[in-house]
Amino acid sequence: MKKSTFLKAAFITAVIAATPFVAGAVDHSHHEASVADSGALVEEMKALDAVFREVVSAVALGDGHRVHQALESMHGKMEKTQEALHAGKVVLRKNAAKAAEFEKMDRQFHKSLEALGQASHKGDRKGMTMITKKLLDGCVACHEKFRP
Numbered sequence: 001m002k003k004s005t006f007l008k009a010a011f012i013t014a015v016i017a018a019t020p021f022v023a024g025a026v027d028h029s030h031h032e033a034s035v036a037d038s039g040a041l042v043e044e045m046k047a048l049d050a051v052f053r054e055v056v057s058a059v060a061l062g063d064g065h066r067v068h069q070a071l072e073s074m075h076g077k078m079e080k081t082q083e084a085l086h087a088g089k090v091v092l093r094k095n096a097a098k099a100a101e102f103e104k105m106d107r108q109f110h111k112s113l114e115a116l117g118q119a120s121h122k123g124d125r126k127g128m129t130m131i132t133k134k135l136l137d138g139c140v141a142c143h144e145k146f147r148p
């Protein structure tokens with residue numbers, strides 16, 4: 001129960017942290033500045049990358065507890081980048097004008113992360129597998145559109 005509550009809080013934090021991505025992205029055309037400012041997003045991506053590798057391994061073994069733990073470990077990292085995100089330091093370097101689409105993809109991605117947290121908590125192996133595949137699709141789709 002405690003863990004579930006904590007995880008929910010972590011995901012709410014993640015969603016809040018993710019939303020202002022777009023704040024600095026609107027109408028951005030100065031390339032030099034965007035390179036300098038993309039640090040927060042890349043930092044979050046590195047954390048996400050490590051978590052997702054662990055998630056893939058744990059899902060392959062049907063280990064809901066490990067999946068849950070991996071998702072929890074993201075909490076601190078995402079909080080850390082939250083300030084930078086709120087300060088508008090995150091800028092999309094590609095397709096910056098499509099900020100609304102980025103926001104939608106990001107929101108859907110975090111919803112799926114939340115669903116994965118719930119599936120892992122229940123030990124629902126089939127659900128974990130399906131959602132993890134969906135998450136991978138989310139990484140690829142967003143990178144195709146927004147990763148320089």
Ligand code: HEC
Pocket residue numbers: 038041042045046048049052091092093102105106109135136138139140142143146147148
């Ligand atoms: C909603 C959009 C979005 C989603 C979802 C997303 N990413 Fe990213 N990711 C980006 C963007 C944009 C960049 C490029 C940032 C930059 O360089 O300015 C990036 C960069 C990265 C990087 C940095 C390394 C590099 O060469 O650019 C890694 C690692 C990464 N993503 C991993 C992942 C993984 C793993 C997932 C899924 C589990 C994922 N991302 C999901 C948008 C997303």
